[in-house]
Amino acid sequence: MLFQYGKVVTGSHFYDRKEMQKKVLNFLTSGQSFMIKAPRRYGKTSLIKEVMRKNNIDCFSIDFRKTPRLEIFNDMLLEYVYSKMGIKGAIGQMKENAIAFLRQHKTTVGIKTDIFETSVEFFSNDKTSQDIRLTRALDFLENVAKELNTRFYVFFDEFQDVKKITSEFDILELMRGAIQHHEHICYIFAGSNMTMMTEVFENKKSPFYNFCRKLKLDAFDITELAKEIQAALRKKKIAFASDELLLSLLQRLKGHPANTMLVMGIIESKMMDNQKMMIDQAIIDEAYEEALEEMGDLISEYLKEVRTKEHLHDVLFRMANGEEQVLEPSSLQQKRKYLVDMGYLLHIDRGEYQIIDGFLEEDLKRFNG
Ligand SMILES: Nc1ncnc2c1ncn2[C@@H]1O[C@H](COP(=O)(O)OP(=O)(O)O)[C@@H](O)[C@H]1O
């Protein structure tokens, strides 16, 4: 398959993003911590992973949307630190027999013995609370990087969800307290929940306010992408009937990375199945309809989220259908801001907005049948 949909894409499945790759690499090589925010399914994780892969940068990464509790994060982080010192499966060994663990690795471990010993003493004690373990584990990573005279990379994905892994204390405050002193770790924060990412990094009251550089990931660059798609298809001797046909499809999809790959993937398999070589309007339309249908569940999820706040659904509906808005200007302004923060709307110009997901827009249009 030339086009992949759903999971993180790297290598030959990774398209476009030349400028962003440069920016990310510059930050990484200079050790500059940064955050990247974009609506869900825009390619944040793929971008970070691709730059890391291409440049052989090793990285500890964790997705907080998938992490159920703090203890697991702590253990994963510790496992990583010890692996950097050449020890595999450290947590298991330590839990089983800390003294044997110490004895076995003391002489071979790549850092000063006292740092190693102190760490084993501390982390093998499972009565220590998880919040203290967290800050100590982060500091331990920094110390080991310093000892090894290197830089480590830590990628916190879906960072806005870090607050959900514990309810016992202010984890942002704790993390910031440790992280701000680290000179040998480059931290990368990514997040899809625009409201919460804005809250964490741009609210003056947040511990992470002005903590690092900020990147925003936009839609695909349609002209660049068109060239790359044509080159990829050429390998399978497939082509669009005309350049305009491809460009108008990409515009219809608004450069939305996941939606574009979904439709392209369907087109690709249709071509292979029917042993056809020329992509025409009929195939494009069929693929678009199939994609829209496949998106049904996700669109329902979106609408459910939108409806948690009053009026948002109707504002979107009116936009999609070109109807006039009826809210007071200040109230409308506020609703649009919510929708921008939630990742549904793009602010184009003064008073001008666009629905980010073309399939959501199509669904709102077809409500009346
Ligand atoms: N640079 C890219 N090239 C090709 N497809 C991409 C790219 N970025 C994103 N995608 C598409 O979008 C989907 C979601 O990407 P992902 O990196 O998981 O987004 P995010 O982390 O922002 O939610 C991928 O499965 C892929 O289909």
Ligand SMILES: [Mg+2]
């Ligand atoms: Mg992601």
